[in-house]
Amino acid sequence: MSQNSSTKEDVWLVYDGECPVCKTYCKYIRIREAVGTLHLVDARQPGELMDEITRMGLDIDQGMVLKFKDAIYYGPDAIHMLTLLSSPSGIFNRINYYVFSTKVGSKIFYPMGKAFRTLLLKLLGIRYIENLKKQKTGAGS
Numbered sequence: 001m002s003q004n005s006s007t008k009e010d011v012w013l014v015y016d017g018e019c020p021v022c023k024t025y026c027k028y029i030r031i032r033e034a035v036g037t038l039h040l041v042d043a044r045q046p047g048e049l050m051d052e053i054t055r056m057g058l059d060i061d062q063g064m065v066l067k068f069k070d071a072i073y074y075g076p077d078a079i080h081m082l083t084l085l086s087s088p089s090g091i092f093n094r095i096n097y098y099v100f101s102t103k104v105g106s107k108i109f110y111p112m113g114k115a116f117r118t119l120l121l122k123l124l125g126i127r128y129i130e131n132l133k134k135q136k137t138g139a140g141s
Contacts, residue, residue: 076107
């Protein structure tokens with residue numbers, strides 16, 4: 001194992017796999033090679049990370065989740081941290097950096113993106129994930 005690979009960490013991004021906005025974002029986001037490997041997790045598929053998110057009481061319909069170095073980032077904090085880990089290569093990543101590289105920018109622009117997602121899901125007839133409702137009823141476990 002090389003010295004560089006021993007400092008790398010896995011980065012886990014949990015997103016809505018049926019949302020066109022989320023899928024497009026995940027298609028273009030690139031993290032710096034020095035950071036590690038980005039793993040995309042579809043929140044609509046059961047798994048340990050989704051179970052952890054639900055146990056924490058995080059509503060995946062209200063915000064994306066990023067897990068890095070055993071820390072969980074949610075909503076605007078997730079997109080801010082992901083932006084800091086991102087590569088500046090490509091126009092998408094450069095725009096992403098300018099919009100979300102500060103906590104203030106993330107707090108302002110993330111809710112706008114979330115509102116657009118909500119509208120788009122309604123227009124397309126795509127149901128919410130409702131991970132917290134499933135937890136209360138015991139469904140999906």
